[in-house]
Amino acid sequence: MNKVIYMDNAATTATRPEVLEAMLPYFGQTFGNPSSIHGVGREARKAVEAARKQVADAIGAEAREVYFSAGGSESDNWAIRLGCAAMSKKGKHIITSAIEHHAILHTCEAMEKEGYRVTYLPVDEFGLVSVADVENAICDDTALITIMAANNEIGTLQPIKEIAEIAKAHGVLFHTDAVQAIGAIPVDVKEWGVDMLSMSGHKFHGPKGIGALYVRKGIRMSNLIHGGAQERGFRAGTENLPAIVGIGKAIELAVAELPEYTEKMTALRDRLIDGLTERIPEIRLNGHRTKRLPANVNISIRYLEGESILMRLDLAGIEASSGSACTSGSLDPSHVLLAIGLPHEIAHGSLRLSLGMENTEEEVETVLNELPKIVENLRAMSPLTPAYLR
Amino acid sequence: MYSEKVMDHFANPRNVGEIEGASGSGTVGNAKCGDIMKMDIQVENGIIVDVKFKTFGCAAAVATSSMATEMVKGKTIEEALALTNKAVAEALDGLPPVKMHCSLLAEEAIHAAIEDYQKKHPQG
Ligand SMILES: Cc1ncc(COP(=O)(O)O)c(C=O)c1O
Ligand code: FES
Numbered sequence: 001m002n003k004v005i006y007m008d009n010a011a012t013t014a015t016r017p018e019v020l021e022a023m024l025p026y027f028g029q030t031f032g033n034p035s036s037i038h039g040v041g042r043e044a045r046k047a048v049e050a051a052r053k054q055v056a057d058a059i060g061a062e063a064r065e066v067y068f069s070a071g072g073s074e075s076d077n078w079a080i081r082l083g084c085a086a087m088s089k090k091g092k093h094i095i096t097s098a099i100e101h102h103a104i105l106h107t108c109e110a111m112e113k114e115g116y117r118v119t120y121l122p123v124d125e126f127g128l129v130s131v132a133d134v135e136n137a138i139c140d141d142t143a144l145i146t147i148m149a150a151n152n153e154i155g156t157l158q159p160i161k162e163i164a165e166i167a168k169a170h171g172v173l174f175h176t177d178a179v180q181a182i183g184a185i186p187v188d189v190k191e192w193g194v195d196m197l198s199m200s201g202h203k204f205h206g207p208k209g210i211g212a213l214y215v216r217k218g219i220r221m222s223n224l225i226h227g228g229a230q231e232r233g234f235r236a237g238t239e240n241l242p243a244i245v246g247i248g249k250a251i252e253l254a255v256a257e258l259p260e261y262t263e264k265m266t267a268l269r270d271r272l273i274d275g276l277t278e279r280i281p282e283i284r285l286n287g288h289r290t291k292r293l294p295a296n297v298n299i300s301i302r303y304l305e306g307e308s309i310l311m312r313l314d315l316a317g318i319e320a321s322s323g324s325a326c327t328s329g330s331l332d333p334s335h336v337l338l339a340i341g342l343p344h345e346i347a348h349g350s351l352r353l354s355l356g357m358e359n360t361e362e363e364v365e366t367v368l369n370e371l372p373k374i375v376e377n378l379r380a381m382s383p384l385t386p387a388y389l390r
Numbered sequence: 391m392y393s394e395k396v397m398d399h400f401a402n403p404r405n406v407g408e409i410e411g412a413s414g415s416g417t418v419g420n421a422k423c424g425d426i427m428k429m430d431i432q433v434e435n436g437i438i439v440d441v442k443f444k445t446f447g448c449a450a451a452v453a454t455s456s457m458a459t460e461m462v463k464g465k466t467i468e469e470a471l472a473l474t475n476k477a478v479a480e481a482l483d484g485l486p487p488v489k490m491h492c493s494l495l496a497e498e499a500i501h502a503a504i505e506d507y508q509k510k511h512p513q514g
Contacts (some may be wrong), residue, residue, distance in 0.1 A: 382447065
C-alpha cells in the first residue's frame with residue numbers, strides 16, 4: 001500500500017526531528033535536576049529557563065508569566081481554578097461557551113458542584129460566540145470568562161480581542177484555550193489582551209504531555225500541585241526537562257514558519273473544501289468559511305455515519321477523525337456539532353480532516369478521489385439515502 | 391479495537407441491499423446511538439431463502455448485520471428467532487464492550503422482519 005496519508009493533526013502532530021534532536025541530550029548527558037546546585041543541575045535549569053523564554057517570546061509574554069504544565073487539559077484546569085481563586089472576592093460566576101473542549105467544560109461542571117454558577121453561551125450556526133452575548137452575561141459576581149481561541153472540531157476562530165476588551169472593562173478575568181491556535185494563527189497575549197492562555201506542545205509538533213499556561217503578571221497565582229519550589233512554587237514536581245526543551249524548540253519553529261504554514265495550509269484546505277463540495281452531493285461544511293483555522297476541514301456527509309466513513313478511509317490509507325479524538329469512543333454526536341444546530345443524524349455523519357505541513361497537493365487529490373467513492377459505496381448501503389442519490 | 395472478522399465483514403459486507411417484494415421486512419432504530427437498520431427476508435416453505443440489509447450505523451453495526459444475515463440464511467423461522475446478538479458477536483470473535491449494543495440492531499431487525507412476515511402470513 002502507498003504511504004499513509006495523515007490528516008488528523010488537530011488530534012496530535014508528529015514531533016519534529018529538530019525538536020527530538022534538541023530533546024535528546026536531556027535524556028542523556030544533561031540529565032540533571034534543574035533544582036540541583038551542581039553543574040549538571042545548573043545546565044538543566046538553564047535549559048528550562050531558555051525554553052520558558054522561547055515560549056514567552058512566541059506569544060509576546062514575559063518569561064515569568066509562563067508556567068509549564070503537563071498539557072492543554074492541565075493548563076485549562078489550572079487556569080479556571082486559579083482565576084476563580086484570584087477573583088474569589090468578586091463572586092462565583094463563570095462564563096464560557098457551549099463548544100469548549102471538555103478540559104474546560106468538565107472543569108466548569110466541577111466548579112458548579114463547588115457552588116459556582118456557570119453560563120454556557122450558545123454559538124451561531126458557524127460556531128461563533130457573540131461578543132454582545134458575552135457582555136450581557138456578565139453579572140456583578142462574574143469572576144472569570146473562558147472562551148477558546150480556536151475550536152478543535154470545526155476550526156472556528158473566536159473574536160478574542162473583542163471579548164478581552166469587554167472582560168477588562170467589567171473587571172473580569174479572561175482566559176483563552178489557545179491549544180489549537182498556537183502555531184496555526186498569530187497569537188500575541190498583549191495584543192489580544194488576555195489574562196491567561198493555555199497551550200499544548202503536541203499540537204504544534206512538540207512532544208505530548210507538556211503544556212504551558214500564560215498568566216499575566218499581577219494576577220494572584222495559586223497552586224496546582226503542592227510540593228517543591230518548581231514553577232515558582234505553584235506547580236511542584238521535578239520538571240519534565242526533555243519535554244520542556246521540546247515545547248520551547250517546537251513553538252519557536254512553529255512561529256517562525258507561520259507565514260509559510262498559513263499560505264500552504266489555507267491553499268490545501270480550500271482545495272479540499274471546494275473539491276469535496278463539488279464531488280459529493282449533500283454535504284455541508286461545518287464551521288465558518290473564513291474565520292477558520294487554516295488547516296481545518298469539517299464536513300457532514302448526509303445519510304452516513306462517521307465511524308464507517310473513518311474506517312473506510314483508514315482502509316484506503318487515509319487517517320482522519322470524526323470529532324475530537326477524545327470523543328470518538330463515545331456514542332453521542334459531538335457537543336460542538338449539536339451546538340451549531342445540526343440534527344442528531346447529520347452530526348453523526350461528520351468528518352474532520354486536519355492538515356499539516358507534511359501533507360502535499362497529491363495527498364489532497366488522493367482524498368478528493370477516494371472519499372467520493374467511499375461515500376457512494378456507503379450511501380448505497382444506507383437505508384436513509386433517498387432514491388435519487390443511489 | 392475490532393477483530394479481523396469484524397473488519398472483514400465491515401470491508402466486504404455480505405447481503406447488502408433490499409429484496410423486491412420481500413416476504414417480510416423490518417426497520418429498527420438503536421435507542422442508544424440513533425442508528426438505523428432495515429432487514430428484508432424472503433421466506434419459502436418456512437425457510438429463509440434470502441435476506442438483505444441496509445444500515446445507517448457504525449462499523450460494528452455493519453459487521454454484525456452482515457454476519458447475522460449469513461447465519462440466518464437457509465434457516466427455519468424458528469431457528470432464526472433463536473439467534474441472539476451474543477451468538478453473532480461470538481461468531482465475529484467478539485466486539486468491544488461499548489459496541490455490544492450495536493449487535494442488538496441486527497437481532498432486532500431480523501425479529502422485526504420475521505414479525506412482519508408472520509403478520510402477513512398468519513399461520514392457520
Ligand atoms: C482546544 C483543546 N483544548 C485542550 C486540549 C487538551 O490538550 P491535551 O491533550 O494536551 O491535554 C485539546 C486537545 O485535545 C484541544 O484541542
Ligand atoms: S454505534 Fe450505533 S450501531 Fe454502533
